[in-house]
Amino acid sequence: MMGKTFVRLGVNIDHVATLRQVRKAVEPEPVAAAVAAEMAGADQITVHLREDRRHIQNRDVRLIREVVRTALNLEMAATAEMQEIALALRPDAVCIVPERREEITTEGGLNLVDASPSLGEMVATLKDADIHVTAFLDPDLRQINEAARFRFDAVEMHTGAYANAPRGRRDAELKKLKEAAEAIRHLGMRVHAGHGLDYHNISPLLTVPDLEEVNIGHSIMARAIMVGMDRAVRDMLHLLGRV
Numbered sequence: 001m002m003g004k005t006f007v008r009l010g011v012n013i014d015h016v017a018t019l020r021q022v023r024k025a026v027e028p029e030p031v032a033a034a035v036a037a038e039m040a041g042a043d044q045i046t047v048h049l050r051e052d053r054r055h056i057q058n059r060d061v062r063l064i065r066e067v068v069r070t071a072l073n074l075e076m077a078a079t080a081e082m083q084e085i086a087l088a089l090r091p092d093a094v095c096i097v098p099e100r101r102e103e104i105t106t107e108g109g110l111n112l113v114d115a116s117p118s119l120g121e122m123v124a125t126l127k128d129a130d131i132h133v134t135a136f137l138d139p140d141l142r143q144i145n146e147a148a149r150f151r152f153d154a155v156e157m158h159t160g161a162y163a164n165a166p167r168g169r170r171d172a173e174l175k176k177l178k179e180a181a182e183a184i185r186h187l188g189m190r191v192h193a194g195h196g197l198d199y200h201n202i203s204p205l206l207t208v209p210d211l212e213e214v215n216i217g218h219s220i221m222a223r224a225i226m227v228g229m230d231r232a233v234r235d236m237l238h239l240l241g242r243v
């Protein structure tokens with residue numbers, strides 16, 4: 001692990017809303033989860049407002065926007081409806097993600113090679129509203145070049161292939177992330193990472209150059225069920241070399 005790494009931790013609390021929606025109940029409350037994660041030291045709260053509203057609801061993002069004291073990162077599809085919500089909500093950051101209704105979670109990065117030029121207008125409009133705009137991409141140099149062309153501020157590298165790789169493939173996947181990170185930085189964008197990151201695979205990821213932010217949901221929420229949010233967030237911060 002490199003000595004001076006400072007990687008921000010964004011905690012994705014979608015699963016808290018998922019648990020509530022399973023019963024169409026009022027608890028657990030994602031707003032309380034956001035506050036607890038922040039009190040444990042999270043640098044950012046991340047939520048994905050999906051078009052089908054399967055977990056996070058409009059009222060959640062409104063209330064979370066009000067209570068969050070660190071930063072709010074809104075993951076969303078590149079649709080007119082979501083742009084309107086983002087402009088009204090004013091999150092600190094927006095991460096544009098692909099969305100398919102039948103997927104269990106976001107399965108791959110955006111395909112910017114075939115994206116419509118209107119995406120560039122959306123990026124510009126969000127940036128004009130002082131929102132930091134990130135593209136969620138596979139560690140693929142063609143996609144990264146397109147992200148620079150669309151003038152994204154940052155690229156969140158999809159770490160699913162790395163996280164799911166069998167032991168023998170993990171180093172090769174890590175190498176791809178390192179090369180992608182170098183290209184992202186070289187093109188003047190910031191380097192973020194997320195998807196499938198957990199307490200076992202996070203340490204090698206810290207060797208990725210210029211990594212500034214990770215967004216982690218499933219593993220932290222899974223641990224929080226067992227040991228509480230405070231401990232789960234602090235354990236991850238510890239592995240990030242932060243506490």
Ligand code: PXP
Nearest residue numbers: 106136194195196215216217218
């Ligand atoms: N980053 C992005 C863009 C995502 O779509 C997700 C999943 O919602 C995550 C990070 C968090 O992934 P995980 O829940 O596997 O930690």
